[in-house]
Amino acid sequence: MDLNYTPEQIAFRREVRQWLATNVPARPLQSFDTAEGFEQHRQWEKTLAKGNWGMVTWPKEYGGRGCNLIEWLIFEEEYYRAQAPLRVNQNGIFLLGPTLMEYGTPEQKARFISKMASGEEMWAQGWSEPGAGSDLAAIRSKAIRDGDEYVINGQKVWSTRAVFADWVFCIFRTDPASEKHNGLSFIFVPLDAPGVTVRPIPQLNGLPGFAEIFFDDVRVPVFNRLGDEGQGWHIAMSTAGFERGLMLRSPARFQETAKRLVALYREHANDILDLSIEDAVVKAFMDAEAYALSIYQTASRLMNGGKIGAESSVNKIFWSELDQQMHETALNILATRAELLPHAPAAGDVGNWLDGFLFAQSGPIYAGTNEIQRNIIAERLLGMPRK
Amino acid sequence: MDFTFTEDQLLFCDNVKKFLHNEVTADSIRASWETATGRSDALWQKFVELGLTAMLVPEQFGGLGMNELDFILLAQTCGEVALPEPLVETALVATPLLAALAGHDSRCASLLEKIAAGERKVAVGHAVNHLVSDAHIADYLLLPSGNQIHLVPKEQVKLTAQPGVDPSRRLFSVDWKVSDETCITNGAEGVGLLAATLNRGALGVAAQLLGLAEAMVKQTVKYTTDRHQFGKPIGSNQALKHHMANCAVKTEFAKPVLYRAAYTVSRRPLHADFAVSHAKVSAGEAALLAAKNSIQSHGAMGYTWECDLHIWMKRAWALDKYWGHSGFHKNRLHQWLMNPNAKIGADKTFGEQVA
Numbered sequence: 250m251d252l253n254y255t256p257e258q259i260a261f262r263r264e265v266r267q268w269l270a271t272n273v274p275a276r277p278l279q280s281f282d283t284a285e286g287f288e289q290h291r292q293w294e295k296t297l298a299k300g301n302w303g304m305v306t307w308p309k310e311y312g313g314r315g316c317n318l319i320e321w322l323i324f325e326e327e328y329y330r331a332q333a334p335l336r337v338n339q340n341g342i343f344l345l346g347p348t349l350m351e352y353g354t355p356e357q358k359a360r361f362i363s364k365m366a367s368g369e370e371m372w373a374q375g376w377s378e379p380g381a382g383s384d385l386a387a388i389r390s391k392a393i394r395d396g397d398e399y400v401i402n403g404q405k406v407w408s409t410r411a412v413f414a415d416w417v418f419c420i421f422r423t424d425p426a427s428e429k430h431n432g433l434s435f436i437f438v439p440l441d442a443p444g445v446t447v448r449p450i451p452q453l454n455g456l457p458g459f460a461e462i463f464f465d466d467v468r469v470p471v472f473n474r475l476g477d478e479g480q481g482w483h484i485a486m487s488t489a490g491f492e493r494g495l496m497l498r499s500p501a502r503f504q505e506t507a508k509r510l511v512a513l514y515r516e517h518a519n520d521i522l523d524l525s526i527e528d529a530v531v532k533a534f535m536d537a538e539a540y541a542l543s544i545y546q547t548a549s550r551l552m553n554g555g556k557i558g559a560e561s562s563v564n565k566i567f568w569s570e571l572d573q574q575m576h577e578t579a580l581n582i583l584a585t586r587a588e589l590l591p592h593a594p595a596a597g598d599v600g601n602w603l604d605g606f607l608f609a610q611s612g613p614i615y616a617g618t619n620e621i622q623r624n625i626i627a628e629r630l631l632g633m634p635r636k
Numbered sequence: 637m638d639f640t641f642t643e644d645q646l647l648f649c650d651n652v653k654k655f656l657h658n659e660v661t662a663d664s665i666r667a668s669w670e671t672a673t674g675r676s677d678a679l680w681q682k683f684v685e686l687g688l689t690a691m692l693v694p695e696q697f698g699g700l701g702m703n704e705l706d707f708i709l710l711a712q713t714c715g716e717v718a719l720p721e722p723l724v725e726t727a728l729v730a731t732p733l734l735a736a737l738a739g740h741d742s743r744c745a746s747l748l749e750k751i752a753a754g755e756r757k758v759a760v761g762h763a764v765n766h767l768v769s770d771a772h773i774a775d776y777l778l779l780p781s782g783n784q785i786h787l788v789p790k791e792q793v794k795l796t797a798q799p800g801v802d803p804s805r806r807l808f809s810v811d812w813k814v815s816d817e818t819c820i821t822n823g824a825e826g827v828g829l830l831a832a833t834l835n836r837g838a839l840g841v842a843a844q845l846l847g848l849a850e851a852m853v854k855q856t857v858k859y860t861t862d863r864h865q866f867g868k869p870i871g872s873n874q875a876l877k878h879h880m881a882n883c884a885v886k887t888e889f890a891k892p893v894l895y896r897a898a899y900t901v902s903r904r905p906l907h908a909d910f911a912v913s914h915a916k917v918s919a920g921e922a923a924l925l926a927a928k929n930s931i932q933s934h935g936a937m938g939y940t941w942e943c944d945l946h947i948w949m950k951r952a953w954a955l956d957k958y959w960g961h962s963g964f965h966k967n968r969l970h971q972w973l974m975n976p977n978a979k980i981g982a983d984k985t986f987g988e989q990v991a
């Protein structure tokens with residue numbers, strides 16, 4: 250064990266910090282759940298890509314820097330410290346990216362990763378269906394082979410940012426006779442393909458952060474299939490491992506939220522009447538630290554050849570409940586002003602705590618609900634009986 | 637000792653409950669968001685016909701002369717249906733305040749009669765709230781200034797809308813000038829009435845929070861019964877049953893606390909602070925838990941604008957911080973309890989009664 254960064258890592262941190270200091274937009278961008286905000290964020294992705302900061306862990310030939318996971322964590326720490334814009338292409342770069350690296354052919358990597366890295370193509374995830382949420386293996390949408398193409402029919406739902414994205418990575422049933430986890434394949438669909446209809450679904454804050462996607466005889470080349478036919482479930486689970494366990498929510502995000510929470514508390518300490526609020530602030534800080542430590546440990550283990558397993562479920566529960574707790578605490582500090590929208594004339598310093606609070610309510614739901622994660626922990630990690 | 641509601645009280649509430657559930661639905665609430673005021677005068681006039689605005693108005697001023705205990709179940713029902721109209725603030729907060737002054741202030745007396753008759757509306761401001769809800773439809777505003785309370789006609793105020801998370805709520809900051817003409821009480825009387833008003837506001841909000849909590853649980857029980865995953869209703873999973881059961885435990889143990897608070901406000905108003913704060917804190921916790929566990933049990937559906945759940949969740953998030961946020965009320969409990977002379981103990985649940 251050595252808990253000191255190497256001189257190279259410190260130099261890397263400096264380089265990141267410097268680049269962000271000169272490039273992060275001075276004013277916050279609009280929400281990426283609006284058409285305008287989405288384009289602003291796309292431009293930011295392009296800026297990142299120009300500096301080769303789009304996804305530092307990718308090989309240089311794909312626009313990355315070949316960084317290891319510790320360097321990735323350092324990059325993320327600096328990124329959140331600089332209050333840089335949220336990653337509009339997070340489903341692409343954090344979820345699909347690593348999966349493509351593992352399962353993609355060289356041609357697929359060349360075709361898809363480069364444009365993802367350059368900020369040209371934005372990705373949505375299309376797994377859930379009306380009848381397939383927690384029971385994801387109940388997927389019914391079909392992709393039937395026809396020569397060099399698949400013909401796709403069916404419906405996906407809750408696809409984040411699909412309203413404005415360019416591509417969606419899906420799981421479809423390629424073997425119509427199959428059931429459950431068998432006969433599924435991992436397939437990419439351009440959202441402007443004939444037969445694709447995207448219906449926006451407004452979320453709790455009224456913005457169309459979700460979409461429902463309808464497929465009506467949509468044709469895509471077999472080239473768009475990742476991995477073998479029928480291997481979809483297996484691949485999806487490796488993506489989900491990244492989603493829950495590591496990439497999607499790096500600890501820096503929560504540490505910076507905790508830092509802002511401490512600042513908010515200090516600002517209001519004199520008028521706070523509830524003795525338990527200070528406790529909650531301290532707890533938020535402790536939990537954000539614990540999460541960071543745990544991820545450093547996981548990253549180190551992976552770098553030493555380990556694999557991510559059921560502990561990604563443990564992580565997912567921890568970060569999502571931490572995020573909820575931090576935002577609840579912030580609203581308690583803001584007290585009577587907590588309900589105000591940021592543009593209300595009397596909003597004062599409410600900032601985006603309310604919107605963050607609304608989003609935090611979804612944390613225990615997306616990326617596999619916390620109930621399902623608890624079942625996984627109990628059964629697979631702890632060996633409790635399934636029935 | 638009899639800790640039940642009378643048959644009359646229950647019957648009255650039952651009737652109003654049916655009426656409210658008929659009139660106020662998720663659809664009608666969504667429709668109200670699209671209107672300029674967000675409020676329905678037609679609905680208000682129906683309240684008036686049923687005598688709801690007059691319940692706590694003394695008979696001599698054209699009211700029904702009922703009390704807080706008669707109203708509390710109705711206030712809960714207002715939460716249950718997520719009523720946007722300010723019925724609870726009018727009946728439980730504004731009219732008792734005016735009634736306290738009506739004996740020697742003809743303006744209050746006349747306004748009281750007009751509120752009972754549905755001819756005028758009032759909004760109530762208080763230092764704990766900063767903003768005033770429903771000020772835009774009020775003919776008069778009851779506004780605090782130090783120890784004074786002023787009755788200010790709408791022509792003499794300037795309102796600025798303050799949009800919040802709940803599209804049903806209409807909040808305003810109020811610009812106005814203190815003048816002798818509008819002052820209706822001050823000094824010790826003003827202090828006392830401001831304190832009583834705070835307790836009534838908090839009591840009304842606590843009741844609505846419990847109604848909201850129960851409504852959310854009810855919707856969630858239905859949703860988790862209808863929605864299937866893994867070939868069975870999602871509600872058959874123990875995890876979800878426990879989510880809902882935990883809400884029920886919280887709510888059940890907030891109810892008697894609420895009813896004691898209503899009783900105390902009605903019979904021993906000077907000793908009601910502690911009972912009211914207890915009720916407000918417990919009801920807030922129950923409602924926040926119900927919101928959290930309900931959205932969780934709905935999955936992604938609960939995170940949409942289309943799903944009705946958010947109408948109730950957002951009201952709960954807002955009301956939890958209204959008429960004294962939980963910190964304010966917890967602090968009152970702390971102060972009360974840490975006083976070495978606090979009257980606590982097994983024999984004092986209902987106050988010191990042995991001479």
Ligand SMILES: Cc1cc2nc3c(=O)[nH]c(=O)nc-3n(C[C@H](O)[C@H](O)[C@H](O)COP(=O)(O)OP(=O)(O)OC[C@H]3O[C@@H](n4cnc5c(N)ncnc54)[C@H](O)[C@@H]3O)c2cc1C
Binds near residue numbers: 934
């Ligand atoms: C903000 C957000 C973004 C999302 N983005 C995407 C996206 O981009 N692409 C995509 O494909 N999907 C996305 N989703 C969908 C997400 O993956 C699903 O919401 C999730 O898998 C749960 O499915 P569901 O919503 O159908 O809930 P359901 O499966 O219906 O679950 C409802 C409730 O029942 C519980 N439950 C179900 N089965 C069990 C069980 N066996 N034991 C215990 N409890 C159970 C759940 O835990 C939950 O509390 C997103 C969701 C959210 C909220």
